Amino acid sequence: MTPENGRLYRAIWRWHFYAGLFVVPFILLLSLTGAIYLFKPQLDAWQERHWHDAPFERVVSPDDQVKAALAAVPEARFYSYRFPPHPVGAAVIHVGLPGGSMRDIGVSLDGRVLGVADPEARISATVSRIHGSLLMGRWGGLLVETAACWAILLILSGLYLWWPRGRGPAGVLWPRLGARGRLFWRDLHAVTGFWVSGLALVLLVSGLPWTDGWATAFRTVRAELGLVQGPQQWKGGVDLHAEHDHEAMLRAQAAVPGPGLSLNDIYLRALAERLPEPVVLIPPGAPMPLGPPNGNVWKLSSETQNRPLARSVSFDPMTGAVVAREGFADKHPIDRVIGYGIAWHEGQLFGWVNQAIGALTALALMALAVSGVAMWWRRRPGSTLGAPPRPSEAKLRVVAVIMLALALLLPMLAASLILLLAVDRLLLPLWPRARRWLDRTAPA
Incomplete structure (x- = not known):
């Protein structure tokens, strides 16, 4: 040297x-x-293990499951319905409380409330x-x-x-x-x-x-260059173009489905889509995990962490007709690259490997x-x-x-x-x- x-x-x-x-x-x-x-999927499944192994004698409709959940948590507002993970599993009803916090309510197939959990208190959420x-x-x-x-x-x-x-x-x-x-x-x-x-x-x-500084700069460049196609599908950065505090606005809104088809009607149509688990059905006007509130549609979404497999389907609340579909291939190439990176970062791109x-x-x-x-x-x-x-x-x-x-x-x-x-x-x-x-x- x-x-x-x-x-x-x-x-x-x-x-x-x-x-x-x-x-x-x-x-x-x-x-x-x-x-x-x-190992978030395994941790979440372990924490919900008692919900999904409960015996049942009959099967009630998703609407009846939601009614049981709302009766168990006074003043709760219905935000989403997560499909049972297997034929004998429980549905998970996600609700909002008046103070802005959330709850997940496990409901058996025969309409019994099996438990109420704070999603922010999960092991995976705390570790995150x-x-x-x-x-x-x-x-x-x-x-x-x-x-x-x-x-x-x-x-x-x-x-x-x-x-x-x-x-x-x-x-x-x-x-x-x-x-x-x-x-x-x-x-x-x-x-x-x-x-x-x-x-x-x-x-x-x-x-x-996921960060604040880098992601805020990236979010701004993404918007200024016209690369935005729908809301950002990951948490990170500050939206410098936002005119309102979306999080506070979402929590303040009550999701009350209006006239039209019932949850059960949409659920039966959604089953045919065969989206990757976990699958959630969000009613019109309900808060979305990311971005603005849901519009006047029932939105079916896959919340799989393997983002390249995620898809969403929107149903007309009056007729049940499919009005929109979105898959990973529909996103901007930059968003797809980030999606692959996030799926790898979370350990879900290639499963256990x-x-x-x-x-x-x-x-x-x-x-x-x-x-x-x-x-x-x-x-x-x-x-x-x-x-x-x-x-x-x-x-x-x-x-x-x-x-x-x-x-x-x-x-x-x-x-x-x-x-x-x-x-x-x-x-x-x-x-x-x-x-x-x-x-x-x-x-x-």
Whole structure:
């Protein structure tokens, strides 16, 4: 390695250290919660297991099931009917309460209320809130987004540091046999990082549509370029063109089907569509999971997390005729790409194979975090933090240009980089004691 390349290596190593210092706790938490959320369908089914195994003696109509649900929860408003998952399963009636909260009511085929559950209290919903916002609302979401952006930088800089530079495959493609101590942790970190880097980058990038900063910018560009075809089918970003608080508006509305065909009439027509489970039927005027309220139609939707399989069908409330169909192929190509990414991120694109790959990726990321901390702990001199040495000014500028180019695509990375550069270049020189504690050696 030439002196110039050596300085560049140390410059990137320093920023890799900074990124790891910030990201490691988030990698551990987000990998754990992400691995759990991969199994959302199984978790939800387990929590509803008592609903779907209830015996029954007769079968009542969906209308009677909804009446039983509304009688069990006073002042509730009917929002949707989820089809029984199998011939002897229970229907799930989704209702809204006056205060704006929601409830899921399991009703057997013979019209008995089997249980009432808060959808926000489900294991999968709680894990999702931890994964997306650390239970801290929008500020937590911005923190998670920042960590994800730095994790992308961490992986890219790690690949540069991993590059063999004339070394053999041992310690590069596989760990060296018999390695002990720091060498063991180094090989575990480098080899695992190489093999998992592609999958980790896909996971990180496919999670950006759920964020606030990146997704808001993307949502604005999507609208300004005329790429919008219907409401955005994922939660993420702030709609800067919205004139109202849609969430508050939706919760305030009462869904009361008007004159026309009954739920049972539409249900019988909907069965012939054979949509992928879970399947829900939403009455006219009811709130939709995403976007504005449902129009003057009965809307049949598949809520499968394998988004390329999702379809929806709209029925005229007076005649029951099909007035609209929408499938994955009808969406804009950009939305389809994001749909594939989200389905992969949630572990549902290829069923259990996708779940297994996602879980292994999460375990590998946790191994990277642990081995990185172990390497730092063994290397740090004395009681100092032990950051890699500061590079020369010229090389620092090269690294800054590279990272700023990346930051143009990641708004939260740009904002945090400005803050970090200000601390590193402006504040630390004024605080020699802190600088000595942070740096291992003088500038290169």
